Amino acid sequence: MASNTTKEMLVDLSPVIKVYKDGTVERLFGSPHVPPSPEDAATGVSSKDINISPVVQARLYLPKLTDPHQKLSVLVYYHGGGFCGESAFSFLDQRYMNILGAESKALIVSVEYRLAPEHPLPVAYEDSWIALQWVASHVIEKPGMQKEQWLTEHADFGKIYVGGDSAGGNIVHNILLRAGAEPLPGDVKILGGFLSHPSFWGSKPIESETIEEIEQNFLSKFWLFVYPSAPGGIDNPMINPFVDDAPSLSGLGCKRLLVCLAEKDPLTSRGIIYVESVKKSGWNGEVELVEVEGEVHCFHILDPEKDKAKDLIKRLASFISQ
Incomplete structure (x- = not known):
């Protein structure tokens, strides 16, 4: 009993x-939550937490400056975790952002969007868009508007990037489509976006997959868990950008795109199709694909000291510092 x-x-x-x-x-x-740091001992990157709205928060990262008036690229970053786990305030994300911030010399806004199941999708997408709008709003002069000092003093609003890993990579795709259809405050434009091991799925098998593998795959169950009301279920365009009623990839709202994949990641096949589909869509931008041999999903976050992880982080840093 x-x-x-x-x-x-x-x-x-x-x-x-x-x-x-x-x-x-x-x-x-x-990983457990950790506090921000006035200056990270390993990288020299400073971090602090802010409230973007009553429900959306972020952790900001500022690399060590060589000039007190230095202007930096801005990365609006969306963490992974299947839309239901991890955090902008977690140990793994803090460590990753410190390394990426130091390597890229970019100002990073790591977004703490709300998680399912307490807040089912599309809440995370809405929170992520609110955060990007907030960053862009710093170019507008509006009486009484509170602005974040790091952004007003150091952001180069001509070099705005969005990036994310896993579920965060999926968020980036959807944010870029929205940015292509809706203007940001001050008509700020996104220069580039990176999708690292992005979460895309669907009901139809590709390459060597079987129907049984598709139906039993964790991501199929996961999507219905985090977005139970999704029109079309696992073929909702937000998770399956290849369905007939999905928005055209030609509408991606940026000029440069970097897609990073890992050989042993089950999501890689769809990531490759995504890059091919972007190229065929008529999108007027530059898309690059990086596939790392012998590695697994988000390996560079789990163990950033590996040589291949260091190489990938350097590649991401180079992309967002241009």
Whole structure:
């Protein structure tokens, strides 16, 4: 007989997340939250937390300056975690942002969007757009508007980038489509975007996949968990940009695109198709593909000291510092 203290399970997506009938959410992966640092000992990067809106927060990163009036590229970054885990305030993301900020000499706004299941999609997309609008709004002179000093003093608003890993890479794709259709405050333009190991999926097999593998794949279950009301389910254009009713990739709102993939990542095949589809779409920009041999999903965040991780981070840094 079960103990009275045993909770009834509603959703079990181990080893990632469990949800109980009493509403309790148990996240089984991810790294602990850590505070920002006035100056990271390893990289010299400074960080601080800010409130963008009543519901959206961010951690800002400022590299060590060689000139107090230095203007920097700006990266608006969206973390991974399947839309339901990890955080802009986590140890893994803090370490990654410190390294990327030091390498790129870019000012980074790492967005803390709200997570499913407490806040199902499309909330994360809306929060991510709000954060980008907030960054762009710093070019507008409006009485009484509170501005972030690091942005007003050091941001080069002609060099705005968006980037993300895994679910964050998926967010970047959707943000770029929206930016191509809706103007940002002050008519700020996005120069470039990077999608690192982006999360794309769908109901139709590609290459060596089978229908059974598609249906049983974790991402199929995950998408329906984080976005239960998604029109079209796993073929919603936000997760499957290749369906007939998806917005044209020719509308991506940037001039440069970098897609980074890993050989042993199950998502890589769709990442390659994404790059090919962008090239065929008539999009008027430059797209580059980097595929790292022998590596797995988001390896550069999990172990940034590996040589291949260092190489990939340098590639990302080079992209956002141009």
